[in-house]
Amino acid sequence: MTIDLSVSVGGIRLKNPVIAGAAEHLIHAEGIRAALSTGVGAVVVKSNNEVEASKDQLERSEYTLLDEHWRQVPWNDAAPRSVTLACRSGMSPLPFDQWLEQAVRLDREAKKQDAYVIASLILGALEPAVAMARQIEQAGIRVMEFNVGVPYGSQTAKGNVATELSTEGIREQVSAIRSAVSIPVWVKTSGQSERVPALAGAAFESGADAVIMAGRLLGFLPDPETQKPLFGTSLGVGGFWHLPITCHWLAMTRKALGPDRPLIGINGAQTGSDVLRMMLAGASAVEIASSIMYAGFPALARAVEEVSGYFIDRGENAAAIIGRAADEHRTFMQMPRGDGNWRNYVPADALPASEG
Numbered sequence: 001m002t003i004d005l006s007v008s009v010g011g012i013r014l015k016n017p018v019i020a021g022a023a024e025h026l027i028h029a030e031g032i033r034a035a036l037s038t039g040v041g042a043v044v045v046k047s048n049n050e051v052e053a054s055k056d057q058l059e060r061s062e063y064t065l066l067d068e069h070w071r072q073v074p075w076n077d078a079a080p081r082s083v084t085l086a087c088r089s090g091m092s093p094l095p096f097d098q099w100l101e102q103a104v105r106l107d108r109e110a111k112k113q114d115a116y117v118i119a120s121l122i123l124g125a126l127e128p129a130v131a132m133a134r135q136i137e138q139a140g141i142r143v144m145e146f147n148v149g150v151p152y153g154s155q156t157a158k159g160n161v162a163t164e165l166s167t168e169g170i171r172e173q174v175s176a177i178r179s180a181v182s183i184p185v186w187v188k189t190s191g192q193s194e195r196v197p198a199l200a201g202a203a204f205e206s207g208a209d210a211v212i213m214a215g216r217l218l219g220f221l222p223d224p225e226t227q228k229p230l231f232g233t234s235l236g237v238g239g240f241w242h243l244p245i246t247c248h249w250l251a252m253t254r255k256a257l258g259p260d261r262p263l264i265g266i267n268g269a270q271t272g273s274d275v276l277r278m279m280l281a282g283a284s285a286v287e288i289a290s291s292i293m294y295a296g297f298p299a300l301a302r303a304v305e306e307v308s309g310y311f312i313d314r315g316e317n318a319a320a321i322i323g324r325a326a327d328e329h330r331t332f333m334q335m336p337r338g339d340g341n342w343r344n345y346v347p348a349d350a351l352p353a354s355e356g
């Protein structure tokens with residue numbers, strides 16, 4: 001039996017479900033080509049928008065990896081899987097025309113490899129975003145991402161980037177882009193919300209072809225030695241620990257919107273097994289972004305290999321497992337009673353002597 005590793009997501013077919021997600025390693029052609037050569041289904045380039053100050057924001061960026069004691073550890077491929085990445089970042093430093101020309105050229109190269117290079121816009125102001133989306137389509141890009149959930153909205157200058165937390169805002173923004181272009185639009189939403197499924201629903205109702213969930217969280221880390229905040233500001237934080245949160249949102253969104261709304265998982269995936277976990281929670285494809293900045297492109301190649309090996313070993317097509325675990329999700333009250341189970345999980349001296 002030939003195993004089909006392809007998945008269909010948001011208007012296109014990907015040769016496999018692994019996507020290289022946007023960050024600084026995908027600014028230049030060299031990085032984008034290196035990502036394509038790992039065999040991923042698609043590469044999302046570092047985002048752009050019209051706001052000069054958000055390019056300036058990149059020049060104020062900081063990045064670090066933190067261990068479980070919140071101590072900084074070296075930024076390289078020996079970093080343990082358990083690190084938290086804390087940073088502040090900005091837009092692509094490339095001027096829009098140059099950025100677009102590069103993306104178009106690389107998307108043509110990607111097509112020959114049965115892959116995609118996806119242009120990504122981050123919402124600054126809506127009118128220029130619509131104009132840029134039109135230019136992206138006219139230039140020949142086949143798919144675009146529209147990120148309305150960058151974590152830094154509250155921390156940078158007003159108007160640089162948007163952290164959209166209202167369904168009304170999502171409707172307005174996504175409808176405007178939808179009516180401007182006919183290529184598939186994948187909308188990336190914030191994870192800093194208790195309403196992730198509602199935000200996704202609003203995006204789909206307004207014409208999104210897929211929803212990518214979910215954007216990173218904000219954190220603030222004081223140092224007991226200096227008594228100052230790490231890097232002076234709040235920071236975007238992410239790491240392996242976000243995976244169950246992403247999977248929860250994927251499963252809840254699938255439950256709320258049904259299995260026909262294509263979801264893309266992001267935030268916390270580093271390996272092939274992580275990609276599979278997000279697929280089982282309901283993702284049709286999964287993006288791996290920040291860990292590649294320090295672990296390097298071989299980590300992406302390993303993820304593609306692991307995912308392919310899994311389906312070949314099990315004799316199953318990739319699309320077959322999407323949402324399989326999510327569909328087994330139950331509420332607490334549907335679970336059988338295990339009388340007194342909790343007693344096994346507290347210190348013995350927390351229980352009355354008669355029970356200890």
Ligand SMILES: Cc1cc2nc3c(=O)[nH]c(=O)nc-3n(C[C@H](O)[C@H](O)[C@H](O)COP(=O)(O)O)c2cc1C
Nearest residue numbers: 021022023024046047089147267268269288289290
């Ligand atoms: C340094 C850095 C730069 C990023 N730049 C972008 C970007 O340009 N566009 C975007 O949509 N997301 C950007 N992101 C968010 C990632 O694409 C991704 O959503 C997030 O890091 C969570 O996924 P991960 O756990 O695989 O890193 C960036 C993240 C980091 C850490």
